[in-house]
Amino acid sequence: MTSPIQTATATLHTNRGDIKIALFGNHAPKTVSNFVGLAQGTKEYSTENASGGSSGPFYDGVIFHRVIEG
Template sequence: MAETKAVIETKFGNIELKFFPDVAPNHVNNFTGLAKKGFYDGTIFHRVIPGFMIQGGDPNYKSPDKSKHGMGGPGYTIKAEFNNMPHKRGTLSAARSANPD
């Protein structure tokens, strides 16, 4: 299987992403599909916790209503794909809603 990669371009430099479609195929397809459609273009990292994480990709950050910031998405959810991959520094993850799936 060909390796799936992507690059997030920021004013601070590029972030290179490597995906694992054999471990989380639906999440890889979702992220790459949204990226190809331009869903993430122009979005920011709206939540930054130094030494812990950065969170971004929310199209709502452009809204003047700041209560909507961090709450945007594509309008659907995908089923969780729990696995044994280590969740360590540099891991790309999808935010989860209250939906248990």
Template sequence: MRSRTWHFRRPWPAEPQRYERVTAVLHTNLGPLELHLWPQTVPYTVDNFVALARGTRPWRDPETGVHRREPFYDGTRFHRRVPGFVIQAGDRSGTGTGGPGYRIPDEFQPDATFDRPFLVAMANNGRDSAGSRFFVTLAAARHLDGAYVPFGAVRDPASRELAVAIATAPGEVLIERVTVDAD
């Protein structure tokens, strides 16, 4: 049996853009969801998220195949919403399997656990296959430990309430735009 080796297409630099502090706000049709990201712990993952949100990293349009350089997350929807467990977004195709046309390597941290709700992590299709899809946990989910890379958290109470509301909303929940404050 042959083991599968992932080949990464490197749209990111050899060294990620380093940040001291990063806050991202997902402006949804239900209100703003504020995320505090962890650039000191997972610099490549945070750099990738920031670059996609700002439109500074090229990505491949799933409909046309054309490479674009504009905000990736604007206009996407929460394609997976499981009350009491998770909300997930970051797929322009809306299928839950799409991405930006490239993969980033995992930045697993030995002490990173899903031991509490409201953690933000990259979704993937297996090891080293993350790209743009991300999720927010709504409860502790220890079965996710070691399989996904947490890269931030939802901290303020209003955003936590909104995350829970997104999971149970009767209609589609869109990310209208994403703003990032990073230094």
């Protein structure tokens, strides 16, 4: 078993700019480990990813489509 991730960051690349997200593995170790594994493509999954595949980075190509002005 790998050691839990203490902290990590994720960057969402959008057509309106990048959004950086801080992930606190010390507060939610399983959730952060799961998210990071899916994002990097090192964790197995059974649902099709954004490209229609079943392996590789899960979130690559996911459409971030909600914009709220203001």
